[in-house]
Amino acid sequence: MSERRGRLRRLDQTGIPLLVARLVMGGLFIWMGLVKGLDPVDFMKLIREYQMVPDEAWRLLNLMAAVLPWVEVLCGVLLVTGVALRGTAFMILLMLTGFTIVVTMRAIGIYTAKDIAFCAIKFDCGCGAGVVYICHKIPENIGLLLMSLVVLLSRSRRFCLRPEVIPLGRGLQPAAVPAIAESAELLKASAGHKSDGTERFRRE
């Protein structure tokens, strides 16, 4: 068990799984976000079919249709460039979980209303890829969810522009991040040199 874990850690340290997950998800999110964002009317019509928003809250529907595709594009760009990785991965995890639930619920609704096999159900889910079979869509989403977990849990930060954008706060342990620990050591050392210098000056 620990040997397996060690192998996984070594694989993670190469940065390859993280890079693959970032590029696949990032590329997909940029492409699908652009398809929807450049023509938001079609996307608005599609998300209305899910009946998630009551009729009276049509402003919320407009806002969702206008903003969601560009949030996807932004997440895609952040993943590809390797910026704010964990926050972005968490965001994608939440979005994908929501999308998967509503798509599955809609498919179940169609399944109960029409007398057809579950895997024969196909519709335009509003994902940006047009009409899809539900039995393709659900595994695809699960795959993407797993990839977002890879990004969220990976310790590697190779091939990333700026994986963490939030500096560590007072309550955070510097030892948890080697770079911060090193900086802390350097600061301590330079402070020591300064005091030595002052002492020497006074003596002189």
Added chain:
Amino acid sequence: MAEAKRTFVEFVLVSVVGLAVGLTANAVNGRGLSLGKDYFRDELRSQLREKNRAQHSSDTRPGQPDGHAGKAGPFDEGAALEAVAERLRELQLQPITHEETVEIYGDPLCAQGVYIFVDARDDELYGEGHIPGAYQLDHYRIEDYIGPVLEACRGAEKVVVYCHGGDCEDSELAALYLRDDCGLSPSILFVNVGGIEAWKKHDLEIEKGKRLSGEIVGGSGDE
């Protein structure tokens, strides 16, 4: 714990930046949405629903059947189209069948522009094929189309609006716009429930490309 906190703060940051990017991109995009526009006339629908509910509860006596139950409609295409027709009647629009639409199309007054057709679909679908001579009115981008449509409607005695057919709402939304926002008389406004789907199913002639492009195909049907 510290990592979780940082992840959450990053998540909030990405959400805020995403919202800002989304709003900006939508504002810059020429095909962006108007956030304050009730595209699906949901307010009107809920008002009418409330009104109908109130009317229905005062009309229906205990022990008496529902007023609509057992009502036979003229839409032989199926119960789904009858449901669409019922929805249109609730919006105080006049639904018409495919046969009635064909009859209007065959009338000499149609060629004179006294009876006109309005296609409520988008550019791509309109270009793929529409009823010959039909004006395009994509109500989601109304300002791009309304000029010539309104001009034609003012001199018309019958205006037939259609879209894909079936559950498609575009025709009723375009009709509502013509009636409520442009002041077109409800008596001359009709919504074809079968839509272009029924038209094509009967292999009637369709015009491809722009209006009056002359590229007519089909036409061996039951006109």
